[in-house]
Amino acid sequence: MSIPRQCALLGLNRSSLFYTPHEPMSKAPAFDEAIMARIDSWHTRCPYLGSRKLVTRLQEDGVQVCRKTVRRLMQKMGIYAVYPKPNLSKRNFKEAIVPYLLRNYTAAFPNQVWSIDITYIPMPHGHMYLTAIIDWHSRRIVGHHLSDxxxxxxxVQAVRETVEKYGIPAIINSDQGSQFTSKEYKELLRSYGIRQSMDGRSRWADNIMIERWFRSLKTEQLYPNEYHTPRELRQLINQYVDDYNGIRPHEALGYEVPDKLYFNHFAA
Known part of the structure; x- marks a missing residue:
C-alpha cells in the first residue's frame, strides 16, 4: 500500500509524515566479510568468473546477493575476472602506464626478471592482503609482505626488503593496479635503476606466474588449515614459502626445487 493511501486511511496529512532514520545493520560488515570469503574461494578455483557468474555461484551456495554488491566487494578486494576483454583496466593516468617488456622473453638467470602482485586473504574476522615477488628464472618466491x-x-616495503636481501633485479613486472602506477612505487624502482614493466592491455596472462603461485598457496595451505590471527596466518605463509622454495619439485624446472636453481647459479 502506498504512503499517500496509508495517510488517507489514517486521516493524516501526507506532508506531516517524515522518514525515520535507522541505524546501519550491525551485521553488515560481518556479512560483507563472509561474502568476500566465498568470492575469494570461487575466484581462486575459477578465476575466469565475472560478477554475473559469481552471483549465480553464490546464490547456489545459499547466499542471496545482487550483482551490485558482488562488484563492490570485488573492487574492495582488488580482484577481477582474468580473461581477455576490451575494458580490462581503467587507465586513470595514461602517463603512469609503462610498456610490457617481456613479450617472448626468457629469463636466463636469477634476478633478471621479477613479478610482483597482491592477493586478498580472508580472515575469521576481517581480511588481509599479501604482496609477493617471484623470480622468473628459478620460480623462487624472493619476497612477501602481509598487511591489512x-x-x-x-x-614499497615489500620491494625494499627483497632488494636488501637478494639484490637488484633488472626488470620488475606487475599489472596496472593503482599501487604499481603510483608515484612512490615508480620512484622507488627508478632509484634502484630497475626497469618497470606492466601487463599489456587485455593481456591478463602476462603476470600469470605469480597468479598461479597465489592459487597454489590458497588451495594447498590456507584453505585446508585454520588460522585465527594475523600471526598464525603469517606462520602458515612463511612455512609454505619455505616448503615451496626448498623441498617442492617444480615441473617447469625439470623437477628441481627453486632454491637449488636460484642459489646454484650464484655459486657457479
Whole structure:
C-alpha cells in the first residue's frame, strides 16, 4: 500500500509524515566479510568468473546477493575476472602506464626478471592482503609482505626488503593496479635503476606466474588449515614459502626445487 493511501486511511496529512532514520545493520560488515570469503574461494578455483557468474555461484551456495554488491566487494578486494576483454583496466593516468617488456622473453638467470602482485586473504574476522615477488628464472618466491590494507607503502616495503636481501633485479613486472602506477612505487624502482614493466592491455596472462603461485598457496595451505590471527596466518605463509622454495619439485624446472636453481647459479 502506498504512503499517500496509508495517510488517507489514517486521516493524516501526507506532508506531516517524515522518514525515520535507522541505524546501519550491525551485521553488515560481518556479512560483507563472509561474502568476500566465498568470492575469494570461487575466484581462486575459477578465476575466469565475472560478477554475473559469481552471483549465480553464490546464490547456489545459499547466499542471496545482487550483482551490485558482488562488484563492490570485488573492487574492495582488488580482484577481477582474468580473461581477455576490451575494458580490462581503467587507465586513470595514461602517463603512469609503462610498456610490457617481456613479450617472448626468457629469463636466463636469477634476478633478471621479477613479478610482483597482491592477493586478498580472508580472515575469521576481517581480511588481509599479501604482496609477493617471484623470480622468473628459478620460480623462487624472493619476497612477501602481509598487511591489512592495499596502501602503496606495503608494496614499497615489500620491494625494499627483497632488494636488501637478494639484490637488484633488472626488470620488475606487475599489472596496472593503482599501487604499481603510483608515484612512490615508480620512484622507488627508478632509484634502484630497475626497469618497470606492466601487463599489456587485455593481456591478463602476462603476470600469470605469480597468479598461479597465489592459487597454489590458497588451495594447498590456507584453505585446508585454520588460522585465527594475523600471526598464525603469517606462520602458515612463511612455512609454505619455505616448503615451496626448498623441498617442492617444480615441473617447469625439470623437477628441481627453486632454491637449488636460484642459489646454484650464484655459486657457479
Amino acid at each position: 590494507s592495499l596502501e602503496v607503502s606495503n608494496v
